[in-house]
Amino acid sequence: MDTAVHLDGITKRFPGVVANDDVDLAVERGTVHALLGENGAGKTTLMNVLYGLYEPTSGQVFVDDAERRFDSPRDAIDAGIGMIHQHFMLVDPMTVTENITLGNEPKKWGGLAVDRAAAREAVVELSERYGFDVDPDARIEDVSVGEQQRVEILKALYRGADVLILDEPTAVLTPQEVEELFEVLEELTAQGKTIIFITHKLGEAMRAADEITVLRDGRNVGTVDAEGTTRENLAELMVGREVLLDVDRPPAETGDVVASVSDIVVEDDRGVRAVDEVSLEVREGEVFGIAGVDGNGQSELIEALTGLAAPEAGRIEFLNEDVTDASRRQRIESGMAYIPEDRQERGLVMDFDLVENGLLGSQHSPEFGPNGRIDWPATREHAESIIEEYDVRPPNPDSISESLSGGNQQKFIVGREFSRDPELVVAAHPTRGVDVGSIEFIHERLLELRKEGVAIVLISSKLEEVQGLSDRLAVMYEGEFIDVVDPAETTEEELGLLMAGERPDADAAQRSEQSVPQGDGADAATGGEHA
Amino acid sequence: SGGPTGGTDTATDAPETGDGDSGGDSSGEETTTAEPTDDGPAANIGMVYATGGLGDGSFNDQAQQGALQAEEELGISFNEAQPDEVSQFSTFQQQFAGSTDPNYDLVCCIGFLQADALSDSAESYPEQNFMLVDSAVDAPNVNNYVFAEHEGSYLAGLMASLLTTQEFSAGAGSTAGDSTNVGFVGGVESDLIQKFEAGFVAGVQAGSDDVDVSTNYTGSFNDPAAGKEAATAMYNSGADIVYHAAGNTGTGVFQAAQEQEKFAIGVDRDQSITKPSYSDVILGSMVKRVDTAVYTSIQSVVEGNFEGGNTSELGLDQEGVALVYGDQLGSEIPQDVADQVATAREDIIAGDIDVPSSPQ
Amino acid sequence: MNVPDRVRAVLKRLAGASATERILISTAALVLSILVGAVLVLIAGRMTTCTASEAVYYFGTGFCYDPVVVFDRLFLGALGDPLSGGWSPDGQFSVTLRETTLLLFTGLSVALAFRAGIFNIGTQGQMVVGALATALGVLWVSPLVSGVVGTVLLVPFGVLVGAVFGGLYGAIPGLLKAYADANEVITTIMLNFIATGVTLYLVSGAFKDPESAANQTVPLPEYAQFPTLFFGGRQDFSLVALAFGVVAVGGLYYLLEHTAFGYDVRTSGIQPDAAEYGGVDAARTIVASLTLSGALGGIAGAMYVMMILGTFQTGLPDYGFDGITVSILAGNNPLGVGIAALLFGVLKSGTTVVQFATDVPPQLVGVLRGLIILFVAMPEFFRLVGKRVTDTGSKVVATDGGRPDGDSDE
Amino acid sequence: MSEAPERSDAASEPESAPESGFFEQYSARALTAGVTVAAIVALLLGGWLFPDSIVGTFADVLTSENTLSAALRLSVPIAFAALGGIFSEKSGVINIGLEGLLIISAFTAIYVTDVTGGVWIGFGGGILASTLLALLFAVVTIEFRADQIIAGLAVWLIALGLAPFASQVIYGGPNTPTVPTPGAISVPVLAEIPFFGALFSASPSVYLLFLAVGLSWYVFERTTFGRWVRASGENPKALDTAGVSVARVRYAAVLLSGVLAGMGGSALSLDLGQFTGNGPTMVNGKGFIAIVAYLFGNYNPIGAFLSTMLFAGLDAMQTVLQLQGIGIPRQLIRITPFVVVIVVLALVGRTRIPEAAGEHYESGEE
Numbered sequence A: 001m002d003t004a005v006h007l008d009g010i011t012k013r014f015p016g017v018v019a020n021d022d023v024d025l026a027v028e029r030g031t032v033h034a035l036l037g038e039n040g041a042g043k044t045t046l047m048n049v050l051y052g053l054y055e056p057t058s059g060q061v062f063v064d065d066a067e068r069r070f071d072s073p074r075d076a077i078d079a080g081i082g083m084i085h086q087h088f089m090l091v092d093p094m095t096v097t098e099n100i101t102l103g104n105e106p107k108k109w110g111g112l113a114v115d116r117a118a119a120r121e122a123v124v125e126l127s128e129r130y131g132f133d134v135d136p137d138a139r140i141e142d143v144s145v146g147e148q149q150r151v152e153i154l155k156a157l158y159r160g161a162d163v164l165i166l167d168e169p170t171a172v173l174t175p176q177e178v179e180e181l182f183e184v185l186e187e188l189t190a191q192g193k194t195i196i197f198i199t200h201k202l203g204e205a206m207r208a209a210d211e212i213t214v215l216r217d218g219r220n221v222g223t224v225d226a227e228g229t230t231r232e233n234l235a236e237l238m239v240g241r242e243v244l245l246d247v248d249r250p251p252a253e254t255g256d257v258v259a260s261v262s263d264i265v266v267e268d269d270r271g272v273r274a275v276d277e278v279s280l281e282v283r284e285g286e287v288f289g290i291a292g293v294d295g296n297g298q299s300e301l302i303e304a305l306t307g308l309a310a311p312e313a314g315r316i317e318f319l320n321e322d323v324t325d326a327s328r329r330q331r332i333e334s335g336m337a338y339i340p341e342d343r344q345e346r347g348l349v350m351d352f353d354l355v356e357n358g359l360l361g362s363q364h365s366p367e368f369g370p371n372g373r374i375d376w377p378a379t380r381e382h383a384e385s386i387i388e389e390y391d392v393r394p395p396n397p398d399s400i401s402e403s404l405s406g407g408n409q410q411k412f413i414v415g416r417e418f419s420r421d422p423e424l425v426v427a428a429h430p431t432r433g434v435d436v437g438s439i440e441f442i443h444e445r446l447l448e449l450r451k452e453g454v455a456i457v458l459i460s461s462k463l464e465e466v467q468g469l470s471d472r473l474a475v476m477y478e479g480e481f482i483d484v485v486d487p488a489e490t491t492e493e494e495l496g497l498l499m500a501g502e503r504p505d506a507d508a509a510q511r512s513e514q515s516v517p518q519g520d521g522a523d524a525a526t527g528g529e530h531a
Numbered sequence B: 001s002g003g004p005t006g007g008t009d010t011a012t013d014a015p016e017t018g019d020g021d022s023g024g025d026s027s028g029e030e031t032t033t034a035e036p037t038d039d040g041p042a043a044n045i046g047m048v049y050a051t052g053g054l055g056d057g058s059f060n061d062q063a064q065q066g067a068l069q070a071e072e073e074l075g076i077s078f079n080e081a082q083p084d085e086v087s088q089f090s091t092f093q094q095q096f097a098g099s100t101d102p103n104y105d106l107v108c109c110i111g112f113l114q115a116d117a118l119s120d121s122a123e124s125y126p127e128q129n130f131m132l133v134d135s136a137v138d139a140p141n142v143n144n145y146v147f148a149e150h151e152g153s154y155l156a157g158l159m160a161s162l163l164t165t166q167e168f169s170a171g172a173g174s175t176a177g178d179s180t181n182v183g184f185v186g187g188v189e190s191d192l193i194q195k196f197e198a199g200f201v202a203g204v205q206a207g208s209d210d211v212d213v214s215t216n217y218t219g220s221f222n223d224p225a226a227g228k229e230a231a232t233a234m235y236n237s238g239a240d241i242v243y244h245a246a247g248n249t250g251t252g253v254f255q256a257a258q259e260q261e262k263f264a265i266g267v268d269r270d271q272s273i274t275k276p277s278y279s280d281v282i283l284g285s286m287v288k289r290v291d292t293a294v295y296t297s298i299q300s301v302v303e304g305n306f307e308g309g310n311t312s313e314l315g316l317d318q319e320g321v322a323l324v325y326g327d328q329l330g331s332e333i334p335q336d337v338a339d340q341v342a343t344a345r346e347d348i349i350a351g352d353i354d355v356p357s358s359p360q
Numbered sequence C: 001m002n003v004p005d006r007v008r009a010v011l012k013r014l015a016g017a018s019a020t021e022r023i024l025i026s027t028a029a030l031v032l033s034i035l036v037g038a039v040l041v042l043i044a045g046r047m048t049t050c051t052a053s054e055a056v057y058y059f060g061t062g063f064c065y066d067p068v069v070v071f072d073r074l075f076l077g078a079l080g081d082p083l084s085g086g087w088s089p090d091g092q093f094s095v096t097l098r099e100t101t102l103l104l105f106t107g108l109s110v111a112l113a114f115r116a117g118i119f120n121i122g123t124q125g126q127m128v129v130g131a132l133a134t135a136l137g138v139l140w141v142s143p144l145v146s147g148v149v150g151t152v153l154l155v156p157f158g159v160l161v162g163a164v165f166g167g168l169y170g171a172i173p174g175l176l177k178a179y180a181d182a183n184e185v186i187t188t189i190m191l192n193f194i195a196t197g198v199t200l201y202l203v204s205g206a207f208k209d210p211e212s213a214a215n216q217t218v219p220l221p222e223y224a225q226f227p228t229l230f231f232g233g234r235q236d237f238s239l240v241a242l243a244f245g246v247v248a249v250g251g252l253y254y255l256l257e258h259t260a261f262g263y264d265v266r267t268s269g270i271q272p273d274a275a276e277y278g279g280v281d282a283a284r285t286i287v288a289s290l291t292l293s294g295a296l297g298g299i300a301g302a303m304y305v306m307m308i309l310g311t312f313q314t315g316l317p318d319y320g321f322d323g324i325t326v327s328i329l330a331g332n333n334p335l336g337v338g339i340a341a342l343l344f345g346v347l348k349s350g351t352t353v354v355q356f357a358t359d360v361p362p363q364l365v366g367v368l369r370g371l372i373i374l375f376v377a378m379p380e381f382f383r384l385v386g387k388r389v390t391d392t393g394s395k396v397v398a399t400d401g402g403r404p405d406g407d408s409d410e
Numbered sequence D: 001m002s003e004a005p006e007r008s009d010a011a012s013e014p015e016s017a018p019e020s021g022f023f024e025q026y027s028a029r030a031l032t033a034g035v036t037v038a039a040i041v042a043l044l045l046g047g048w049l050f051p052d053s054i055v056g057t058f059a060d061v062l063t064s065e066n067t068l069s070a071a072l073r074l075s076v077p078i079a080f081a082a083l084g085g086i087f088s089e090k091s092g093v094i095n096i097g098l099e100g101l102l103i104i105s106a107f108t109a110i111y112v113t114d115v116t117g118g119v120w121i122g123f124g125g126g127i128l129a130s131t132l133l134a135l136l137f138a139v140v141t142i143e144f145r146a147d148q149i150i151a152g153l154a155v156w157l158i159a160l161g162l163a164p165f166a167s168q169v170i171y172g173g174p175n176t177p178t179v180p181t182p183g184a185i186s187v188p189v190l191a192e193i194p195f196f197g198a199l200f201s202a203s204p205s206v207y208l209l210f211l212a213v214g215l216s217w218y219v220f221e222r223t224t225f226g227r228w229v230r231a232s233g234e235n236p237k238a239l240d241t242a243g244v245s246v247a248r249v250r251y252a253a254v255l256l257s258g259v260l261a262g263m264g265g266s267a268l269s270l271d272l273g274q275f276t277g278n279g280p281t282m283v284n285g286k287g288f289i290a291i292v293a294y295l296f297g298n299y300n301p302i303g304a305f306l307s308t309m310l311f312a313g314l315d316a317m318q319t320v321l322q323l324q325g326i327g328i329p330r331q332l333i334r335i336t337p338f339v340v341v342i343v344v345l346a347l348v349g350r351t352r353i354p355e356a357a358g359e360h361y362e363s364g365e366e
Ligand SMILES: Nc1ncnc2c1ncn2[C@@H]1O[C@H](COP(=O)(O)OP(=O)(O)OP(=O)(O)O)[C@@H](O)[C@H]1O
Pocket: A014, A015, A017, A018, A019, A037, A038, A039, A040, A041, A042, A043, A044, A045, A046, A200, D365, D366
């Protein structure tokens, strides 16, 4: 076996951060090599160095045993390296063929025109060779995420890549698509290609890789054979300590219905029905969880609930009032708190400091803004108390939100929303990008609120989280609740199947239609695409 | 090639000029290159032009002409200001009036828009002499010059009317005998320009009852492209002579005439001379002797007999306005037309023809 | 064109820069523009001819124009020559203040819209509409009152009328943007043309002063104009109007920084998604800020009519466009607008002094204005220069001391 | 207007060509185009039935060959600038300095023609001046990360000052003297065709415009450069990681916008033989209208050209309508083109702009 890629002592510094610290890595030709590590461990940075996007602060890159210096991706491409980024590098309004050939278009008439026929031909030929299923003439914006990923892979192959780097390729895929991807990877290695893929999912690494390298805090903390390792072993390497994430959840004591959604239809910005007649009810002291692969309508559903999107049809009630047409502000003022999915787009004004951000949503509340004025001293105190209570670091209310790390931004948002004395909390991925300590803290606070009788709608793509926290759990697939289950009595595998759109058997469907699984012997919540 | 030339203090270089048809013969908006004599210039004159600036080939350039003539013949020196906003009129008037180095003997205010500013300035600087063109301010230190543009325009209309009803060709243009309309292109709608229009229309009607006038205002005195489109549209709809009172917008009228092989009539100056490249389509020009007004008032200052408080109305009689035939085409104008025009002129002067000064 | 996004990005960058950095950059931009302008003057001075005695000599070469004189006239002239002894308040200095007053309002108008993430190019049109409305409104009620009482009543009334009509005209692009998604850059440009056309129509027709040859309304009675205190009024400047302007600066600052509405505006200006999340009604904020922006433009029009011209006449100066440059230089900060308006007031007023006192074409000042904006737009350039300067500085220290960092005894 | 929907497809073809974004705006555009066509048909029909009515006058004006040739003449500077704007903005650099590029080239073209005596040398000179100014803009926005909108505004202001300044220095006034103009070229036979003959009897700049529109379309649809420009404006990172330098593509696109706008500006002044530099100069907002045109044309060169023709056609019509004395005050007829743009914009609403337009891109930036 020969080494396809060898990184030797790579260090990459950013101002204030050492992203990679003297990392060595050797990848054998024709194998799949997984790169494992927590958020921010430096995986992407390392691969960007290999792909010529970053110049390493120090260290060497060897490809096929020859030292290389890549000044740009072009050099890396020429050396046979292809990279599929975490965020796809595709041009949405262009076709599959145009994207695959971008930068290397076949030409005719002495370079005066793109040879479109030849380009299409090449794409068809390539996808047949590797057994890919892509439509060469479709626009990127019209095809599924899985297909976009295959386009990315084809793009690399089209450029003659021998080494393929995939950055978290499975994050956006359904379990079935993940499986398909792994089959593609097998096919590729069988044809002699070398694969490096980044993940933080232990199972995937063990399932698909031949070798696994674990990065922690920018350092290589070990390369192991996938065959001869265990999950526990990898987890410890990754985190540097033992991990246990078990939520202690007392049984719910549910009360009156706080919010209910009936037969709601929401269209996304392309006019597609993202939420198709969904109904739900959530009661005081109850956590209603919604699980699903990203992009199945969860976002649109909660946007409609929280007043950020106008539903096409259906009805939303909050505290026994019809709020279907109520403005966002009315909903905030009547006690709806919302931890948004995208904290940097929605949750915080990135250029504002924490004092100003603490006011977001309460700017018209008499507490901070009597007669339309803003009481800055009171606002500052408010921000300070959030900072203190939620351990936001640095503990400086004057710091600009942008300068905070993701986890601290999230803690601040959570603190702000919880401090509203809400009747309902809608929490979307409340712990995404947050470190373990803070995750526990946020979970505790959620459960405390639940205990105080607050109704909670929780969305998360982390199964353990929704499963661990919810009293009832709906699985959303293609805009519908495919089922509503009792999380305590459902296995991870069952949930995985549901998330992939495998409908529950007839009995279960029956059950879900009539008496819906209940958190605590309370009554109906609706599960239903049937309506 | 530029920069200072000559080695001695007295060596005066002729200012570099643009082509003759840029109108101005000055190298800058301000010229102080009068032949210096030991005791300085005969008088210092301040010129405040109308917005639109020099190089319009008509109004402002004509005013500058008077100053240049005075510079040459009377040995005065003048300084120029080209305001581009109405609110700058008073600023410049007062700058000149308040200046002590040099002390300006006369400030010439060109254009009716200066009237309001001038009534204040004249009051603020009672010792300063002013002259105003195209409007009248009632103040003891201001001499006003207004023109009977409608009278001159009447003659232009008469000529156009007579020529368009006959087969006539000269230079680059020709008229079709069967055409029954002529055109008028104005700048911005205003009483003054409507005076031109009214006279022109009256003249056209005097020539023949059957001839119509199509009118277009471009909304600007400095938009040759619009002038060209307006005139082209007129020529295309059968007009074969277009008269303009639109400042530099008129350049576009001439160009349209040349392209369509028709005729145009200039305004303010003899434009067949100031815009020689169009002399083959310019039948004549309704000149307005702003230069004379400027020159005369400067002369009165130099000679020490500026009185102020007067308003001179300059019509055909005073040669304040006139229809001059084109430099190149003039000689080809049929004699009977020229005769009729000459007769009409006499009649107007004699008061036998009453030319309306606003559209009916 | 996603101007709003653009504006947001600008604001983001500007907000990132500290106030000191902004001031440094603005100053550097000004200085650099003057240097480039000086070079331009010299080049132009080589392209014309003049007598040897009139020429100035730099670097052994003769030039017809002297940049030193030009900038001396531009700045000192605009201030009424404070160094020459004979300074009087109603000289050129009051012209400067007069221009400043107008620019305050148009600058604030643009700045407010900018803060809301809207590029209001239509301040000019809003000013024109406000000006005509003021003239007609005041003329309409002026027979009812007179004298000092008339002034006390009519001036605020005129300002109010200007504000209302300017505001209504500003609301049009606001509504079009909020409810029809029409790009405000385009609609406001078009509305400028329309304002000019319609006012010309009205003032050359129905509302024309029959006494005047110009397209203007009947002049306002003296008592319906801004009173001239201290400054003699020869240059049509009123301290009262300037005071209005200063109050507007303070007021807008307060509005933006200390009110919930201001918070809404600023939030939707830099991050509309977050604003929406925070309960800000995007459409209403757009309409409200453009209306308010238009009102400020309308007030500028009212000032023009009631302070400068005493009547409405077609062909208003470009204060609205100048407001854009004022606002950009000020980083869209109301307090900054105060300073930037004064600077551009100096430039505008100095232009006439330059024209009067030198041979240099006054359009030079227009070029300077463009250069200032260009340099303000590229803070990166100055940061780079700044960094280079400080870098070499620290290197020198290192070689001198030869000591590792942190081990210093300073 | 029941015929609108049937006709909308045909009419919207040029604009909804491969570029058009999502369905929603496609339909809005189609609707507007349909309504326009329907209105025109109704007008023509009305004019044919009642030739003496006001409708008849409109119909006359509309079908006049002169209106078409006037519209073509008026289109030239706007359409060239719009093409330039498309290149620049599609590459991700919003160029609102088009107005400035037109101004500087309009002046330089006259100046160079005046000095050299060659109209075509002047034409080249104008293009060169505009391209240099575009280069300054490119350096400032691409190299120094200046904000594109503000830098574009600066380009406009600089040119707005510089051209009259130079004219003043050189000619003593903001307006230049008159120089010779290139004569019209008439294609034999074709020029005789009723109405459409106007297309074949026009100034060389009109033919150049046809050529530029066709070439621009070709570049976007068929060449690698065109694709790179699109990618650079939609997802620069995709282009970068494909090994093409985004900065280079953007430089090329901005310079090209300088060349095209330069052709427009030179044509504008040379067709009149004079540059007038008072107030907003002879360019007088044409650069801004160009922006409207390409936005409405959805960044498609042909769409932009047709939008320009719509605007210029209205402008041509207002000139002619003034002559007809139809009872509407002239001052109001003159503003119809602007009103129509607003109405159209309100109907069509938002244009899908290139995803990355306005954003600075730094290679290797995370
Ligand atoms: N361009 C940059 N400038 C400054 N810091 C950076 C830059 N890119 C990455 N970093 C920092 O380097 C560290 C490693 O980041 P990297 O993206 O490589 O992590 P990762 O392992 O890929 O994380 P994730 O699993 O979240 O994708 C982080 O602290 C990050 O903030």
